[in-house]
Amino acid sequence: MIWLDTLVQGVMLGGLYALFAAGLSLVFGIMRLVNLAHGDLIVLGAYLILGIGTATGLNPFLAAALALPVMFAFGWLLQTALLNRVLGDDILPPLLVTFGLSVVIQNVLLQSMTADSRKLPVGPVESASLPLGPVTVGVMPLLTFGSAIVVILALNWLFYHTALGRAFRATSDDPVTAQLMGIRPRRIFAIATGIALVVATIAALYLGARANFDPSIGPARLLYAFEAVIIGGLGSLWGTLAGGMVIGVAQAFGAALNPEWQILAGHIAFVAVLLVRPRGLFPRAND
Amino acid sequence: MSAFLEIEGLTAHYGDFKALFGVDLTLDQGQTLAIIGANGAGKTTLMRAITGIARVTGGSIRLAGRDIARLPAPDILTAGIAMVPEGRRLFPSLTVEENLQIGAHARKGSGFWTLERIYTLFPILRERRTQPGTALSGGQQQMVAIGRALMSNPTVLLCDELSLGLAPVVIREIYAAFPTIRQSGTAIVVVEQDIGQALKVADHVHCMMEGRITLSGRPQDLSRAAIHDAYFGVNHA
Ligand SMILES: Nc1ncnc2c1ncn2[C@@H]1O[C@H](COP(=O)(O)OP(=O)(O)OP(=O)(O)O)[C@@H](O)[C@H]1O
Ligand SMILES: [Mg+2]
Numbered sequence: 001m002i003w004l005d006t007l008v009q010g011v012m013l014g015g016l017y018a019l020f021a022a023g024l025s026l027v028f029g030i031m032r033l034v035n036l037a038h039g040d041l042i043v044l045g046a047y048l049i050l051g052i053g054t055a056t057g058l059n060p061f062l063a064a065a066l067a068l069p070v071m072f073a074f075g076w077l078l079q080t081a082l083l084n085r086v087l088g089d090d091i092l093p094p095l096l097v098t099f100g101l102s103v104v105i106q107n108v109l110l111q112s113m114t115a116d117s118r119k120l121p122v123g124p125v126e127s128a129s130l131p132l133g134p135v136t137v138g139v140m141p142l143l144t145f146g147s148a149i150v151v152i153l154a155l156n157w158l159f160y161h162t163a164l165g166r167a168f169r170a171t172s173d174d175p176v177t178a179q180l181m182g183i184r185p186r187r188i189f190a191i192a193t194g195i196a197l198v199v200a201t202i203a204a205l206y207l208g209a210r211a212n213f214d215p216s217i218g219p220a221r222l223l224y225a226f227e228a229v230i231i232g233g234l235g236s237l238w239g240t241l242a243g244g245m246v247i248g249v250a251q252a253f254g255a256a257l258n259p260e261w262q263i264l265a266g267h268i269a270f271v272a273v274l275l276v277r278p279r280g281l282f283p284r285a286n287d
Numbered sequence: 288m289s290a291f292l293e294i295e296g297l298t299a300h301y302g303d304f305k306a307l308f309g310v311d312l313t314l315d316q317g318q319t320l321a322i323i324g325a326n327g328a329g330k331t332t333l334m335r336a337i338t339g340i341a342r343v344t345g346g347s348i349r350l351a352g353r354d355i356a357r358l359p360a361p362d363i364l365t366a367g368i369a370m371v372p373e374g375r376r377l378f379p380s381l382t383v384e385e386n387l388q389i390g391a392h393a394r395k396g397s398g399f400w401t402l403e404r405i406y407t408l409f410p411i412l413r414e415r416r417t418q419p420g421t422a423l424s425g426g427q428q429q430m431v432a433i434g435r436a437l438m439s440n441p442t443v444l445l446c447d448e449l450s451l452g453l454a455p456v457v458i459r460e461i462y463a464a465f466p467t468i469r470q471s472g473t474a475i476v477v478v479e480q481d482i483g484q485a486l487k488v489a490d491h492v493h494c495m496m497e498g499r500i501t502l503s504g505r506p507q508d509l510s511r512a513a514i515h516d517a518y519f520g521v522n523h524a
Contacts, residue, residue, distance in 0.1 A: 163392065169380040170389050176340060177376045179360035180369070182393025182439065 002256070008135050010252030014228075014245030015145030016210065019203035021225035021240045022151055023196030029235055030172045030192045031087060033094050037101040039222030041197060044105055045071055045204030046213050047113055050120060060120040064205040068198050075197030079190040087189070102218065109215035120208035144206040148244070151199055152237045158195075168192060227270040233280030242281055246273060291316040291474065292443055296346035297356070299336040306332040308498040309346065314443065319465070319475045321489035323482050325518060329498040330478040331373050334445050338370045339363040350443070365393050369441035373448050373478075375432040377420035384416040386431050390438030398440030399471040405434035408464050426457035433464065437473075444468065446477045450484055462488055482514060494518055
């Protein structure tokens with residue numbers, strides 16, 4: 001029964017990794033931009049939620065709701081003022097700029113927030129759990145996993161059933177022809193990065209509620225996000241969730257065997273999947 | 288009537304390479320104009336310069352009196368010029384219907400062209416509407432590309448090499464849509480390597496060579512020999 005328990009823990013953890021990865025995947029899918037600052041932007045979101053909560057006395061869930069539009073606006077600005085300028089045929093400039101951004105965010109947070117670890121105080125819900133058949137599942141992990149599913153459903157709806165989503169796909173296919181349709185790619189990119197940061201903020205809520213965070217933990221979250229996207233196969237959000245679950249389950253079993261093996265087990269699972277399926281579990285047919 | 292689209296001394300560059308050398312061209316409302324010329328003559332560059340995709344480095348493009356040269360491509364579409372690009376360039380991630388709908392992305396208000404009217408013009412597209420655009424045959428893809436451009440309700444429709452790679456019967460089927468398009472009030476510019484086709488549909492023909500217009504006139508006034516010379520650059524002084 002302990003194994004079943006571990007499996008469920010791992011699956012739920014996969015939801016968190018899928019939340020880390022969804023924004024990264026969205027931005028890459030639309031503008032072929034690998035945002036090396038994505039993990040740090042999630043950490044920034046966690047500090048923003050903490051700050052809003054401290055200033056207003058609201059609990060982290062409500063504070064996160066207030067943080068969402070702020071982070072959307074920040075993403076929009078970041079894309080308009082910085083990233084749009086470096087996007088082009090050469091993929092190196094955006095990599096360097098987002099790497100620089102990662103360093104800047106970490107240092108600004110270090111200066112202003114110190115290196116102390118923080119946690120989002122979600123209250124009694126943190127230790128609450130529900131009996132689900134033979135296993136008992138924490139309410140927070142369940143919420144995390146449920147949020148990942150809702151986010152993926154919402155993003156898929158946006159992509160495949162709205163005019164904006166149509167413009168996202170057209171711009172991703174062929175930005176020059178998209179302009180002939182009256183689409184302004186830079187605006188599309190700004191909206192996309194805004195949405196990516198909204199998802200990053202949802203990820204930040206669960207990241208900060210689940211465990212301690214400090215300004216330096218962004219790059220490791222970026223790594224999990226990358227692994228989830230690549231295991232899942234580029235371009236499929238459900239694949240990304242599956243990828244997150246693979247890493248989550250591997251980490252949970254690794255930790256059950258020996259707490260020191262948790263992180264390593266996730267990376268080994270990543271390598272193992274790529275050995276068997278180099279293009280991920282659900283590769284897009286036309287890549 | 289003064290010309291509706293007026294291009295004067297248009298030059299365009301790809302980097303340092305000059306591809307258009309002072310092109311003059313006029314188009315009246317509802318007119319159909321053909322541009323012919325050999326490979327590399329600059330026909331596509333002219334279309335791309337008009338639509339804001341190629342870099343205009345000199346001259347002017349006036350649409351109903353307003354200079355639109357150097358406007359960004361989306362603004363030129365909004366001003367009323369739509370293009371069926373060379374190679375059709377449908378969006379692979381979009382279905383046939385979505386490819387048509389995206390043509391109306393920037394459109395404000397209503398106009399003659401609707402999904403329903405496109406499906407009446409090309410009935411086969413209605414049957415294929417849920418398929419990916421790029422799963423269709425070349426001729427059907429060309430119909431989608433034309434429909435997509437029409438969905439913006441343009442006053443000028445630019446068509447770059449509609450007949451490229453298509454069987455004669457398919458080409459005829461596509462050009463059969465032209466009378467309806469003209470009746471909707473749209474002026475048409477077709478770029479064609481197929482001279483016969485161009486002479487058939489156009490009321491005015493321009494021949495291009497090496498980035499210049501070397502011959503212009505009404506089809507009935509141009510001799511085969513003159514066209515041949517302008518096209519291949521023989522005896523052209
Ligand atoms: N993207 C580009 N970069 C550099 N030069 C280009 C580019 N596109 C076209 N050219 C050059 O510009 C000139 C005009 O090309 P263009 O494509 O306009 O000719 P075209 O008349 O449309 O030919 P075709 O009948 O083959 O379509 C050619 O010499 C071509 O090599
Ligand atoms: Mg051409």
